[in-house]
Amino acid sequence: MNNYLEMTKEELAAEKANLEEQYKQWQAKGLKLDMSRGKPSSEQLDLSMPIFDILDGEASMRCLNGVETRNYGGLEGLVEARKMMSEIMDCDPEQVIIGGNSSLNMMFDTIIRGYSLGFAGCTPWCKLDKVKWLCPVPGYDRHFAITQHFGFEMINIPMDDNGPDMDMVEKLVSSDDSIKGMWCVPKYSNPTGIVYSDEVVKRIAALKPAAKDFRVFWDNAYAVHHLYDEMTQIPNILALSEDAGNENMVFEFASTSKITFAGAGVAAMAMNNKNREEMKKTMTVQTIGYDKVNQLRHARFFTNVTTIEDHMKKHAQLLRPRFELVLEALERDLKPTGCGNWVAPRGGYFITYNAPSGTATRIVDLCGLAGVVLTPAGAPFPYHMDPEDSVIRFAPSFPSLEELKDAADIFTVCARIATVEKLLHA
């Protein structure tokens, strides 16, 4: 196979005819494959089944400090659940507040607090004419959906392999007090899989925001979700921001959704003192407390950091071949064409293919017509608008290896067709 950029129009036309033949054969198979969402597979869910049998009658329903988990009370979460989540988030147990089963819900609730009640005595955002939000791109579609829901103006921040463009972030945050927040997925970022560099984390912690109520939403969703034995660490943003005089600038989020059960895990937030006091004031009004029995199940299952690491290695064994299968298909079929690029992630749930500009929508459409559902093109961008129409997100976790093999093969055919079409019409 040759580099497409070096081909003549005739050669490209021949390649196109060849690819379209392959595409037809795939279409004829009538497959139905889904790589659109980062869902754990059944095998992954099975890893945590002992959790459901871990509680042994009423005698064991009390947590370490005596709280009866079956009854009301314990608003911040069980002491052992806070410890467990602090190990995942690499922070102090005292900084942690446990929520329900969804960290996204905690993010939504936190933005709602800024919106309706205000942070640190500042005017609630609902009373302001304009609220702006920094969105490193490509990013997580559900983050952007929240800030869009409240009508915030979202500003794209380009990312490279080290994280967001910090020159741009620093300039914007220090000069515009209508910028109230920033989304971050610092480790194994959704969707590119990159890890923020230490330098980037430090610069975020040391921001000098014009707005006193500027808040970093640090979604550490993949904190322990390594694919390989090296367990990448990032600096502790809560400690760093405190050192930099930004004690209350950061809300950190995590959950066990992709550690135990996506539908029945435990979510948590970590933050420094004043933020926590403010949050508890609202929580007291908002709820009678989250499900403590499920917290207890989880904390009994993960008794220390080693049990978490061992458990995540079992996930990695299931995930790694899926990631490698997709990456091998990209290497095999797309690398030689000289078109498009990607980073091989060392953790997380996604692979991003950066297609030639203007081809992503076409590739996703072609895949769809051949029975492979991908995340819609544009989804990793605010307002679903990818300015280059080039980013495609794969979620390889859920399908079986057999399904994934077909899906990856179909994908590379579609990617090549769209690229050839583009070059022919250039």
Add this chain to the structure above:
Amino acid sequence: MNNYLEMTKEELAAEKANLEEQYKQWQAKGLKLDMSRGKPSSEQLDLSMPIFDILDGEASMRCLNGVETRNYGGLEGLVEARKMMSEIMDCDPEQVIIGGNSSLNMMFDTIIRGYSLGFAGCTPWCKLDKVKWLCPVPGYDRHFAITQHFGFEMINIPMDDNGPDMDMVEKLVSSDDSIKGMWCVPKYSNPTGIVYSDEVVKRIAALKPAAKDFRVFWDNAYAVHHLYDEMTQIPNILALSEDAGNENMVFEFASTSKITFAGAGVAAMAMNNKNREEMKKTMTVQTIGYDKVNQLRHARFFTNVTTIEDHMKKHAQLLRPRFELVLEALERDLKPTGCGNWVAPRGGYFITYNAPSGTATRIVDLCGLAGVVLTPAGAPFPYHMDPEDSVIRFAPSFPSLEELKDAADIFTVCARIATVEKLLHA
């Protein structure tokens, strides 16, 4: 014992001395008893322990329509969980949306939607200069805490044994478009235990609100929480309001907090079409879905309406003697004095003692100094202000019968002391 109202000052002074002697003896015992919150007892929690063992391996983790409960998805809740909650709320399963473990949290979230996004295309309440809310009194302190949290002006609506004063409600709601909502606990009301009459329910359903976004928050917290064999029913407010042209005026709430586990139950809302569509639009942004495994546990435990009724009879067997013990103490010690009054509830979690005007705070303080914690006087009113300083709420569910006997005896001593003091200073 004589009627206090017929006693001379001398007789009252002698009674006071006698009561103070009893009070001192109680104080000397150094008891610590808590009747302040409506918490289920340990024996009640034990009734539902089989729920934790009901799931039997991965084969059984799918719900009736095939949803894998351990994974993402199923935003509205499992089909069997919606059916279960519809039986508790006496409505259609299609009207139900399942939440986390706290119906209070669903109420908070619903008010947040009106506040930040608006209902039915109306201006979000956060953009209005004034929002008013109707609060039947005495009522549930946590309801009032929510509406206070958002700065709504709360208007007291007096209640009698049939429910809120509907003449007042109708007049206010039809004439003032800044009135956006009303709290209701229609069955075994917190704290009086009264049940809204059919007439009152019908008049609420047929309100003619000046505000298009006026909403009734129908907290059916004690829908199946009968103390006796007769199972009081109230008319179906969702059907009635639809018939009356108020299709989207009512949000109904319930949970299994006092059916299974206060700390790990299942909460739900029921509402008509447009409200549900609006809610789902927000939910899609707000969460990845609530804990479906816990929904499955509950739905497998309560397979039909009879299993729920039988289970609630077991609760009643534990609760009834506690209620009757307190009521007997009131009959024995307070009835003869001719002071104060109460209703004997047929369900729910509370007994209200209407003390002589101006004595409630004193009674609660006296109890506290003798080791009996009661709900603070004023708590069942907006802003914690009981205009008559007369309402005292008992929560007899949590203490043992032995503890409760002491607490009730101490209470009647304190109530009589405060009453005598009042009469002596009149």
